[in-house]
Amino acid sequence: MSKFFSADLHVGEIPAPGNPSYYRGFSPEELQRHFLAQCHAQIGINDELYLLGDLITDAKYLQFYDQLPDCRLFIICGNKEQHIENFADEAFKRLPNHRNRLEVFTGFQFVEIGGRTWRIAHRPKDVIGFSVPMPALCAHAHGFWRTRQLSNGEPLINVGIDAWCGNIVSEKFIQLQYEGVTSGKFNHILNLENL
Numbered sequence: 001m002s003k004f005f006s007a008d009l010h011v012g013e014i015p016a017p018g019n020p021s022y023y024r025g026f027s028p029e030e031l032q033r034h035f036l037a038q039c040h041a042q043i044g045i046n047d048e049l050y051l052l053g054d055l056i057t058d059a060k061y062l063q064f065y066d067q068l069p070d071c072r073l074f075i076i077c078g079n080k081e082q083h084i085e086n087f088a089d090e091a092f093k094r095l096p097n098h099r100n101r102l103e104v105f106t107g108f109q110f111v112e113i114g115g116r117t118w119r120i121a122h123r124p125k126d127v128i129g130f131s132v133p134m135p136a137l138c139a140h141a142h143g144f145w146r147t148r149q150l151s152n153g154e155p156l157i158n159v160g161i162d163a164w165c166g167n168i169v170s171e172k173f174i175q176l177q178y179e180g181v182t183s184g185k186f187n188h189i190l191n192l193e194n195l
Helices: 028-042 059-067 087-094 171-182
Strands: 003-006 048-051 072-076 102-105 109-113 116-120 136-138 147-149 155-158
Touching (some): 003 171, 155 171
Parallel strands (some): 003 048, 048 072, 116 136, 136 155
Antiparallel strands (some): 109 116, 147 155
């Protein structure tokens, strides 16, 4: 079993100045095809896919999830999903391909990667500032940064699709980023108070 991560696809967003999809350099349809092709090529039936929010912009795009491979699917609601009335209920009703292997969360959760517990959430500010230091995964920052070191020394990795040029992020890659941060290869301290 392997774990994969992504976020911020913004299915349904019209590319316009100020929207993340405007600055990608390719059409939303191209990105969606690329994302789905990667998922189907890399994710198997026993694997887990964690989507850290803002995959869709409206309930009418819920069927996009049915195009994902058959796997365990974990959705952490981002600000886009939180604006969709009864998102979790609608997801379970409208996604027959994933109904028995789907979990939907708001706020932060925990996931094991490489023998470590990681805090995960959509927004960076939802995974920092806790008394127990812990590595973290988030999204929401789009392509502004990829991997940073928090003031407590732990890494914060942005798994959003824009940060990694349209690619999904594997747990193996996350472990490499962890080693880079904790070994001092990445030493940019990040102030996330406004994200």
